[in-house]
Amino acid sequence: MNEQQMAKRILIADDEPLYLRTTGQLLRKAGYVCECVPDGDAALEKLRSEPFDLILSDLNMPGNLKLELLRQGRTQWPDIPLIVITGVPSLPTAIEAVRLGIADYLLKPVKYEDLLASVRRALTQPPPSDSEPTTDQLDFETLSSKFPEILGRSEPMLELLEVIDRVALTDTNVLITGESGTGKEVIAQAIHSHGRRHEHNFQVIDCTAIPESLFESVLFGHAKGSFTGAIMDQDGLLSRSHHGTAFFDEIGELPMSSQAKLLRAVQEQAFTPVGKNELHRVDTRYICATNRDLQEEVNAGRFRQDLFYRLGVIHMELPPLRDRGDDVILLADAFLKEFQRDNARITGISDEVIDCFRRYEWPGNIRELRNVIERAVALSRGESIQLSDLPKPMREPQTSTPQAVSMLAEISREEALDNADQSYLTALLKKHSGNISQAARQAGLSRQGMHKLLARHGLDATEYRP
Ligand SMILES: Nc1ncnc2c1ncn2[C@@H]1O[C@H](COP(=O)(O)OP(=O)(O)OP(=O)(O)O)[C@@H](O)[C@H]1O
Secondary structure (H helix, E strand, C coil): CCHHHHCCEEEEECCHHHHHHHHHHHHHHCCCCCEEEEEHHHHHHHHHHHCCCEEEEECCCCCHHHHHHHHHHHHHHCCCCCEEEECCCCCCHHHHHHHEEEEEEEEECCCCCHHHHHHHHHHHCCCCCCCCCCCHHCCCHHHHCCCCCCCCCHHHHHHHHHHHHHHHCCCCCCCECCCCCCCHHHHHHHHHHHHCCCCCEHHHHHHHCCCCHHHHHHHHEEEECCCCCCCCEEEEEHHHHHCCCEEEECCCCCCCHHHHHHHHHHCCCCCCCCHHHHHHHHEEEEEEECCCCCHHHHHHHCCCHHHEEEEEECCECCCCHHCCCHHHHHHHHHHHHHHHHCCCCEEEEEEHHHHHHHHCCCHHHHHHHHHHHHHHHHHCCCCCECCHHCHHHHHCCCCHHHHHEEEEECCCCHHHHHHHHHHHHHHHHHHCCCCHHHHHHCCCCCHHHHHHHHHHHCHHHHHHHH
């Protein structure tokens, strides 16, 4: 324990006396100065009268510490990080989490080593720099010009920019959820490049691309001869994110066994390469993304609860494009400008197309919009994009009208079933952006079976691809 650590003062607040006493004892043994209090009111009193470097507390205990920290925290104790330790987990909203200064989120019972690792990490995190103005001092104009790579002026996007602006200055783990193509990777990259780690690597780790049996070796590296084919020592992807950010894309697809290995690395900020004995320390910020509802995956027993809370200390849910109002037009114009380089004749978008864009559901979100504009610019013969330049599925009505329902009774049962089958397949192709394997998997068919069925209905999967 060095001098600097000796001086660190920790305020521990918890309404379970035994837990409070043992945590205090353990952290004192590790060299920290600890003050233990049984509720939120006592914690606030301590905070007002003594200086602290860290708060360890549950937010759901007597005395509303959470509310007071939100109300007064940023003026009175702007830089004290907070580690939430709770038996009844509930994630605060993203903006609450950043305003509270939550550095980590631990579930009881907490192992001593995990607690210590978390405390060390929170205490080494630099406080937000004074030179960076916080969002309070920024109007939304300034905010969107600060993040030119993130287009959007709708209410949910402006809120999101505020969170990104704040979260970029911290070192906290972030979980980004949202439908496919909503910009999860763009946001992750923005958090990295506006933070103190921007000069180091932003390492993308695609969880769907790593076979379960190779997870440890790909992530942590391996020693020569540790398995057949390991012809030399090899560094893993996590080493490449040292001092930088590890972006785990599609984290919801990670098998249980790999989740356990990742949890250890996140908790301990360390890992052991396959076939070696020594522990490698790594200083990494974790940003994860998924288009699954991870809370639902936890409830279904497919995703570890402890990992979910560990990675989702700040949880950002990206809105789908259909909920971003006229951002769709803003984005369409921006993409048009980008692709005008390929076809300078096109200078605008027709009113019918704009109406169609506003009505359309955009299952593939911004990625789909970008592809639609690229395709239309390439196909268009006029000076502006017309309805006929859009893919056929976009031009089709998207819901069954009452008239369509009443007409059902006028046709034979076979025809009705056939139509339903066709609508189902069309919806599947839209959902999976024309990916036959995924559509077949969802429908419980083989790829071949899906091909046959599509051919029978005259459907062409390529038309649905972005
Ligand atoms: N707000 C935005 N402004 C401008 N372009 C955006 C924005 N959001 C996303 N994009 C663009 O949309 C495309 C998809 O973005 P991205 O890959 O980040 O989505 P994603 O949610 O990570 O997708 P997936 O779930 O399929 O991995 C990219 O071309 C990206 O540049």
